[in-house]
Amino acid sequence: MPEQTKQRKELSPREIFLNGVILTNPLLVQVVGLCVAVTASSTLKAALLLSAVLSASLLLCEAAASALLKSAVQFIRVATYMAIGLSVACPVIFFLSGRGSPLLVNTGIYLPLLAANSLVALRCEKFAIKADVPRSLLDALANALGASIVLISSGLARELLGAGTLYGREIFGEAPLPAMQMPFGGFLVLGFSAVTLKLFISIFMPDHSAEMPFRIKKTNRSQMKKDKDNDRDQELRGKGQEADNLSAREPAAAKPVQERPVPVPSTPEQPKPALPVQKEPVHEPVPKKPKKKKEISDAQSGKNRPKQFVSEFYGTMSEDDLFEMPDITFEQKDPDEAFAQLLAELTEKND
Amino acid sequence: MLVMLALPAVMACYYHGLAALRLILICMASAVLLEISGAFLMRCPRDLRDLSALFIGAAIPLMLPVSIPARIAVTGVAFGILAVKLPLGGTFSAPFVPAAAGFAFISICWPAAVFSYPLAGTGGAVEGESLARMLSQGTSIRPNTINVFDILIGNVPGPMGAACIIVLLGSMAFMLLRNPRAIVNVLSFLGVCATMAALFPRIYGGLRLLSLMMELCSGLLVFAALFLLTDPATSPKKLYRRAMYGAMTAVICMLLRRFGRFEESVCFAVLISNAIWPQIERWLKRALKEHEKKRKEASVTDKEAVSDA
Numbered sequence: 001m002p003e004q005t006k007q008r009k010e011l012s013p014r015e016i017f018l019n020g021v022i023l024t025n026p027l028l029v030q031v032v033g034l035c036v037a038v039t040a041s042s043t044l045k046a047a048l049l050l051s052a053v054l055s056a057s058l059l060l061c062e063a064a065a066s067a068l069l070k071s072a073v074q075f076i077r078v079a080t081y082m083a084i085g086l087s088v089a090c091p092v093i094f095f096l097s098g099r100g101s102p103l104l105v106n107t108g109i110y111l112p113l114l115a116a117n118s119l120v121a122l123r124c125e126k127f128a129i130k131a132d133v134p135r136s137l138l139d140a141l142a143n144a145l146g147a148s149i150v151l152i153s154s155g156l157a158r159e160l161l162g163a164g165t166l167y168g169r170e171i172f173g174e175a176p177l178p179a180m181q182m183p184f185g186g187f188l189v190l191g192f193s194a195v196t197l198k199l200f201i202s203i204f205m206p207d208h209s210a211e212m213p214f215r216i217k218k219t220n221r222s223q224m225k226k227d228k229d230n231d232r233d234q235e236l237r238g239k240g241q242e243a244d245n246l247s248a249r250e251p252a253a254a255k256p257v258q259e260r261p262v263p264v265p266s267t268p269e270q271p272k273p274a275l276p277v278q279k280e281p282v283h284e285p286v287p288k289k290p291k292k293k294k295e296i297s298d299a300q301s302g303k304n305r306p307k308q309f310v311s312e313f314y315g316t317m318s319e320d321d322l323f324e325m326p327d328i329t330f331e332q333k334d335p336d337e338a339f340a341q342l343l344a345e346l347t348e349k350n351d
Numbered sequence: 352m353l354v355m356l357a358l359p360a361v362m363a364c365y366y367h368g369l370a371a372l373r374l375i376l377i378c379m380a381s382a383v384l385l386e387i388s389g390a391f392l393m394r395c396p397r398d399l400r401d402l403s404a405l406f407i408g409a410a411i412p413l414m415l416p417v418s419i420p421a422r423i424a425v426t427g428v429a430f431g432i433l434a435v436k437l438p439l440g441g442t443f444s445a446p447f448v449p450a451a452a453g454f455a456f457i458s459i460c461w462p463a464a465v466f467s468y469p470l471a472g473t474g475g476a477v478e479g480e481s482l483a484r485m486l487s488q489g490t491s492i493r494p495n496t497i498n499v500f501d502i503l504i505g506n507v508p509g510p511m512g513a514a515c516i517i518v519l520l521g522s523m524a525f526m527l528l529r530n531p532r533a534i535v536n537v538l539s540f541l542g543v544c545a546t547m548a549a550l551f552p553r554i555y556g557g558l559r560l561l562s563l564m565m566e567l568c569s570g571l572l573v574f575a576a577l578f579l580l581t582d583p584a585t586s587p588k589k590l591y592r593r594a595m596y597g598a599m600t601a602v603i604c605m606l607l608r609r610f611g612r613f614e615e616s617v618c619f620a621v622l623i624s625n626a627i628w629p630q631i632e633r634w635l636k637r638a639l640k641e642h643e644k645k646r647k648e649a650s651v652t653d654k655e656a657v658s659d660a
Contacts, residue, residue, distance in 0.1 A: 182459070
């Protein structure tokens with residue numbers, strides 16, 4: 001896990017860009033800041049305006065968060081993002097209201113609300129305060145581009161289908177689907193865009209398709225049953241693979257140790273004494289274990305149990321094997337001393 | 352369900368002629384084509400044997416006036432199949448009734464075309480005033496405004512498959528024979544609708560019996576109860592839950608009829624119920640489990656008390 005987080009922090013510029021634009025698209029995958037896309041971007045002009053303001057505030061906020069606000073308290077940081085957002089949105093609002101533009105009416109409350117956009121706060125808090133300025137700027141650019149593409153395409157489609165116009169110019173005589181101008185149409189367009197993005201990723205970037213957070217269901221009962229069976233099989237295989245992986249991680253020296261049933265008891269001076277115990281095979285049949293335990297317990301019963309144990313311990317391996325074992329005591333200490341200590345411990349335990 | 356739909360389709364053809372038959376056939380053919388092409392594009396396994404595509408293709412035009420352009424009806428079918436049925440899991444998994452979603456979509460897009468009903472026998476030339484519109488206008492219905500027999504046989508302006516109440520009652524009888532569990536949805540829905548219509552009349556003079564009759568016979572109420580509310584994917588399985596589901600839909604429907612924007616809102620009520628019901632069912636199951644646990648605990652304590660005694 002720490003390696004994964006380290007990898008996430010050290011994304012390459014290409015990965016940052018791809019994540020922002022496609023793989024974790026803020027509107028279609030992260031589903032952040034949807035109200036702007038659903039309600040306000042019903043025309044191409046409104047979508048262009050909103051995406052420009054959003055991009056500017058995102059760039060400025062991420063740059064400020066990365067350069068200045070790393071040591072600030074969280075509520076001060078968030079307040080600063082809002083102040084920066086307002087400094088971008090207010091001039092635009094005053095400019096449009098001065099010109100009496102209908103865009104201000106079309107965008108409604110959502111243009112001023114961009115100052116407190118959740119996307120800005122999310123990216124700043126999630127990425128910018130942990131990264132340097134160039135990376136933050138790249139992330140801001142990628143996310144702004146990803147959001148803008150969705151907003152503009154949604155505005156274009158909704159204006160074309162809902163009003164029959166394109167950038168205010170009439171294309172169709174009659175609107176093909178007037179409901180697309182409503183927020184309901186925005187949800188539809190975003191839903192289909194998300195499906196398209198999913199298909200795009202599964203076709204052109206199949207390595208990343210498993211990371212997508214949503215899956216399309218299968219359609220009939222027989223298929224659902226098959227899916228359940230497949231899932232079970234995969235789970236079982238996964239368990240088997242885990243076991244295989246565990247055994248694969250063991251060094252090659254584990255095999256002769258597995259053949260020897262006698263465990264090496266741990267001592268306080270040995271930091272890694274349980275090597276034979278670690279090398280116990282995970283996929284080994286379970287019912288054999290109690291038999292071995294029984295044998296050991298039978299063998300250990302009696303007054304001279306430590307001696308029997310030691311004799312068995314030495315009887316099962318040659319001297320070369322013994323010194324080949326990666327036992328720390330044999331590396332650090334004299335073998336006779338280590339053996340005497342081991343014997344003493346065993347006697348203590350058994351007593 | 353298709354057999355049940357055949358009866359209203361025959362009556363629609365009887366009243367509106369070949370125009371109705373043409374619209375139904377176009378929608379059914381386009382439904383099959385859309386199902387095949389959509390399943391191919393979305394890489395879903397297609398299964399035409401469940402006949403749900405044909406059902407959607409037949410149900411949507413029967414909820415519309417005969418004068419509607421075919422492209423609007425086909426758009427509704429396309430929405431039901433391509434935006435609701437296939438992407439959301441298919442016939443047995445879609446959380447919404449595709450036919451209701453298709454009708455709702457076109458009634459939002461083209462309300463004027465969807466809610467303008469021609470007089471029967473005029474071939475769509477003369478527009479009439481439907482019962483639902485008269486009810487939505489408040490006190491426009493008075494005693495002896497409309498002949499009750501005409502309402503029962505469907506000789507009034509209305510959706511081409513939903514106006515003839517007698518035929519729909521025949522379909523209900525068929526359902527009672529073939530799928531008696533589903534009739535619980537229908538009866539609970541109609542019962543609550545009738546109760547609310549009698550309690551809160553929307554006709555002149557507040558005549559409760561007439562209000563009840565007009566509300567039940569207007570619009571798509573009986574049609575939706577029979578064909579949309581009994582959808583196997585969205586309807587609950589247990590009988591008391593079916594009754595609750597029907598009652599909840601009825602309350603939403605009557606509220607939408609009274610306060611909603613459109614004169615006919617039963618499809619929206621069905622869709623809202625589809626969205627709400629899974630959560631309610633979850634709460635019900637949880638409450639039942641807790642009740643069962645408490646009952647078991649109480650029985651154990653009683654036994655202990657008896658054994659102590």
